[in-house]
Amino acid sequence: GTARHDAVAWGFAAQASRRGAEIHQRTEVQGFEVETGQVRAVVTNRGRIACGSVLIAAGGMNYDVAMMAGVELPIRCYPLQAMVTQPLKPWLHTLVSSVSLHTYLVQSSRGEIVIGGGSDPYQLYSTRSTLDMKEHLAEGAVHLFPFLQSVRLLRQWAGITDMTPDYSPIMGASPLANLWLDCGWGTWGFKATAVAGKRMAETIARGRVPDLLKPFALERFEKFRLLNEMGATAASH
Structure with missing residues (x-):
């Protein structure tokens, strides 16, 4: 859920x-x-x-x-990014996560496809989103569900994660x-x-x-x- x-x-x-x-x-x-x-x-x-x-x-x-x-x-802190697509009719009724692609997808109650993955590979307190992570997540999402290639992204964001060893x-x-x-x-x-x-x-x-x-x-x-x-x-x- x-x-x-x-x-x-x-x-x-x-x-x-x-x-x-x-x-x-x-x-x-x-x-x-x-x-x-x-x-x-x-x-x-x-x-x-x-x-x-x-x-x-x-x-x-x-x-x-x-x-x-x-x-x-x-503790070391790393940015963690995610993004969402335009709303779609309900079709994804579970969370799909790929370890090999480091990408997960889940559909929100508003129909948006939430796409995320691993933390950024460098320590940083910045909450700015990056193009390379957007491209990585988009590639993983399209690999899992090819029809998403024509779907538009609405927004992308980043937060700070506090990681222990x-x-x-x-x-x-x-x-x-x-x-x-x-x-x-x-x-x-x-x-x-x-x-x-x-x-x-x-x-x-x-x-x-x-x-x-x-x-x-x-x-x-x-x-x-x-x-x-x-x-x-x-x-x-």
Whole structure:
């Protein structure tokens, strides 16, 4: 199945707000006040926020935000691009992904064919789309479905992915006592958001990591207990 990710995000935000969470848009984290091994406050462009616990879940900016607190994560950031065609009548009722072509296709509820593939091969924070990726994805799509060669593209975009060495997220504790991590999701998408959010909330509330999240600990890279999830989303990895 597919879902509109922006609608899902706003759905979570609306329910969180109804339950008492405060959401501050256009608020940039500029640093942390760290004393005696824990974060005392978050410094933003709109003021200082004292805190009991802090969770870093900043997507493609996770590495930079964690470094503000003096925590270096084993994360590298790469652009990930996708594009959509003009709307067509419904015909593709599943997601088609080719490992050899590094291309996937899925049809949206509006009829557009969403075409994507692997991350760009270089580290970069730019969200500009590129011609070479457009040509690569178009070639893969036409190879899979030749009739698409006459279909027009509507738009192309790029986002930033935060990749770990084993392509699996980092969830749990950090070297600072009250700083928690939910980082390195890379190209996994938002489908695990519900369970990750629930278990991270449990972690913060109880002050300890549940068994479900322990394999995703930051220390696994130091102890060589890596997770092999490179096949989870074949086109992107």
